[in-house]
Amino acid sequence: MPEATVARLPLYLRALTNLAERGVATVSSEELAASAGVNSAKLRKDLSYLGSYGTRGVGYEVDFLRHQITREIGLTQDWAVVIVGIGNLGHALANYGGFASRGFRIAALVDADPSRLGEEVAGLNVRHADELEQIVQDLGIAIGVVATPARAAQLVCDRLVAAGVTSILNFAPAIVQVPEGVDLRKVDLSTELQILAYHEQRKNGAALALTAEQAAELAEAVNG
Amino acid sequence: MPEATVARLPLYLRALTNLAERGVATVSSEELAASAGVNSAKLRKDLSYLGSYGTRGVGYEVDFLRHQITREIGLTQDWAVVIVGIGNLGHALANYGGFASRGFRIAALVDADPSRLGEEVAGLNVRHADELEQIVQDLGIAIGVVATPARAAQLVCDRLVAAGVTSILNFAPAIVQVPEGVDLRKVDLSTELQILAYHEQRKNGAALALTAEQAAELAEAVNG
DNA sequence: AGACGCTTGTGAACGTATGCACAAAGTTGC
DNA sequence: GCAACTTTGTGCATACGTTCACAAGCGTCT
Incomplete structure (x- = not known):
């Protein structure tokens, strides 16, 4: 297909x-x-x-x-998912109702920040990143969601893969590499906005999108 | 290009x-x-x-x-952005630092829920959806981010377009239609997970992905 | 100055995706 | 039971995207 x-x-x-x-x-x-x-x-x-x-x-x-x-x-079964990184975005993802109703069960939340440990989010206790491998193996988790800061993303992905995760959804604004056989998809908020900005710039012609520098160039060309 | x-x-x-x-x-x-x-x-x-x-x-x-x-x-200028829907996801988006550093300025936050009005999120007061048109026009906003529940998404998009927004980034899990000339991109968390699940199902063969129903069929085929 | 090594920029081949247009196959009405 | 109508499933043409492979161009070293 x-x-x-x-x-x-x-x-x-x-x-x-x-x-x-x-x-x-x-x-x-x-x-x-x-x-x-x-x-x-x-x-x-x-x-x-x-x-x-x-x-x-x-x-x-x-x-x-x-x-x-x-x-x-493959949604006739429930897929257990772990979310790594329980910041603003991780919170939002954990509380997002759309997952459960579509065959995905958030099975664990993990964060590296000790101050967040034990916090209850969406009915689950936040557990420490050290336990990641154990959690993945115990719960038979195949899908990981990465919502960490960019600098942690590669390390987290590596550890997820090492623990047996074979599909990763990455929200961190970072380019991560995964070995063959592991599926990686990325959701990048600012990339999407940048694509919109590109088209927006072209739609409006020069009017809205003119920078000071470009305006100066234009003025010079016109006034010559 | x-x-x-x-x-x-x-x-x-x-x-x-x-x-x-x-x-x-x-x-x-x-x-x-x-x-x-x-x-x-x-x-x-x-x-x-x-x-x-x-x-x-x-x-x-x-x-x-x-x-x-x-x-x-087109990132040599700053683009003013309005976020509509200040729930979990809207909060996370408003607080996401990656926007500002990449040329996007969150200029306004809007929600329909009166109980959220005046709440301060990421240094901005949440304003009522009734003001949407006014806000878009006053601030010269060209890009709207929709983080509402699915049922509100189409209406919000229609109003954004009517007010002059020509690019929309939709996070609501809904299929929305916009007129010609308006750019629409969508970010859909559960769609991404579903695509991963499809490949996951095929990777693991029958092992992990076997449902009760499929297992029964298989058993019959083998034993029958 | 000339030869050598490296890297860009791109023509051409290939593969994937889209959309038209229509035959095949079903339903409905008489 | 047959004709008229509707809608699917798909062959085919076209467009789009990717990758290879190499000539053209630049810097360096002798």
């Missing part, structure tokens, strides 16, 4: 869940594509990788398709 | 900043590519869209290249 398709399955799953909550039983590729914000041919091709689960002339049965995607992604 | 290249420029910028902090003056495409985790030919092609800023036989001057990328992305 193409990676681009895999990345869209959660999107379809969400759209289907919305439809199911509104009591919709059947949906066409056109409707589903519209509510997921993609092209309908792309949607159909994506779904065709799962198998032939539509009915020509009718569409897709919402609940059935939802179950197939859930199974394909 | 290709979109894929734009998305990597912030990555290069970060790598270059790291090098600059370590006092490195010059870097080859091979080294820079390694520290950014990309192929060196790709890096060179990406940089070639900026212009011919390398020196054959030598490499790239770190500070100079950093400045060029900064300028290309």
